[in-house]
Amino acid sequence: MPTAPEQARRLETESGERIDRIAAKLGLVSERDIAAADAELIGSPLVAAAEFPAEPVGPERIRRMFLKQARVILLAESEAALVVAMAVPLDDEAARALEFALDKEAGAASRGS
Numbered sequence: 001m002p003t004a005p006e007q008a009r010r011l012e013t014e015s016g017e018r019i020d021r022i023a024a025k026l027g028l029v030s031e032r033d034i035a036a037a038d039a040e041l042i043g044s045p046l047v048a049a050a051e052f053p054a055e056p057v058g059p060e061r062i063r064r065m066f067l068k069q070a071r072v073i074l075l076a077e078s079e080a081a082l083v084v085a086m087a088v089p090l091d092d093e094a095a096r097a098l099e100f101a102l103d104k105e106a107g108a109a110s111r112g113s
Contacts, residue, residue, distance in 0.1 A: 004028055021088075031087075038089045044107070047075065047085045061102060070094035082106045 002010065008026060012019045020037075023029045039046040056064075057074035067073065071087035072094050082104050086094060095106040 035087070035089075042089055044089060051075070052085065058102070062098070066097070070097070072098065074098075077102075077104070080104060 004026065005028075008019055008022045008028065011017070011022045011026075015022070020029065020034050024031050024034055036046055052073055053075060057077050062074065070091070073085040074082060075085050076083040082098060082102060084095065084098060084106050088094075098104075098106045
């Protein structure tokens with residue numbers, strides 16, 4: 001019988017999904033621990049749900065379905081930049097798509113809860 005890490009590696013190879021996401025699905029690590037590690041890795045803050053805006057930021061310009069699929073929440077917007085909470089802050093593709101769509105630089109924060 002394979003160990004949990006062996007099973008996670010096998011699933012990573014078979015699915016192409018990141019090992020940390022597989023470990024979370026298998027219950028080997030919590031999403032919060034992954035978010036904290038990602039935040040530390042990229043040097044961004046860990047954002048609690050209580051810090052999310054009460055009203056959506058930029059709802060008329062960004063489709064809700066995109067934000068949901070990318071697991072991104074816009075926290076703030078200025079004339080030149082966006083601050084976004086990302087469930088997967090290492091997902092550079094989601095941040096770049098927002099930058100392209102809104103013609104602003106995106107700064108990521110990890111979604112902690």
